[in-house]
Amino acid sequence: MSDASPATEDRLDWARARGVGALAEKMGFEWVEFTPERAVATMPVEGNTQPVGLMHGGAYVVLGESLGSMHANLHAGAGRLAVGIDINATHTRSATSGRVTGVCTPIHLGRSLTVHEIAVTDDQGRRCSTVRITNMIRDLPE
Template identity: 35%
Template sequence: MVDTAETAEMMKRLGTGFDATIGLEYTELSPDRVKAQWTVKPTLHQPAGIQHGGVYCSVVESLASVGGTVWLGERGHVVGVNNNTDFLRATREGTLTAEATPIHRGRTQQLWEVRITDENGRLVSKGQVRLANITEVAKIGN
């Protein structure tokens, strides 16, 4: 598990890159739960004027990967190997909150669930991500 100093350092790195592009802001980070939120805006809409499903998939992937990374700690890195995200309620505007929790954490893989709710607490999307625990990090991408 990651210690408090490592978690604080990781929080500084979160919300950059693609996460910054969609406006994802992390609000909680631990080995057992990750929370984040973002505001639905027209630049994240699909042509019908609602939140693009790819944003949900990306948020699910991001939170599960961050949670898996915190849990695995210095033992290695995680990579997503499957993302299954369901879209349950259309959203045009407002702030959405995502919460990731582990379903299974083992030696070689992890399974995380992510639930996304609107400002009224209604479930708008949910997903699962299977992560592979990579302990030989030099082999990633080879």
């Protein structure tokens, strides 16, 4: 993590204060944990389904991208911005009720690129989707 990142005890507060954007908010995204080692959030199935009642695959991706991009921005530090340049998801199960939980772990934390894997599980702990996101880190304009 960058020297400019918030203190350990302040990281979850930093993530909550920064926000996740209007889309993730509308979908019911809620932070659970935010540390240098991982980021965790939940999202309800209700309101995020396909017409047949299954969790929409795009909802899994929104959860994953929100987690991975926020974690990449913590790593980037002050004066820098992480922006997503590639994302993919493999859906292996369909949640139909309750909440899904995304657990984001870094695969690579470099100076200019980060790669994160997000495992999304249902209330029974069964994996529903695996999302991988790559973020490019850029200096903010002065």
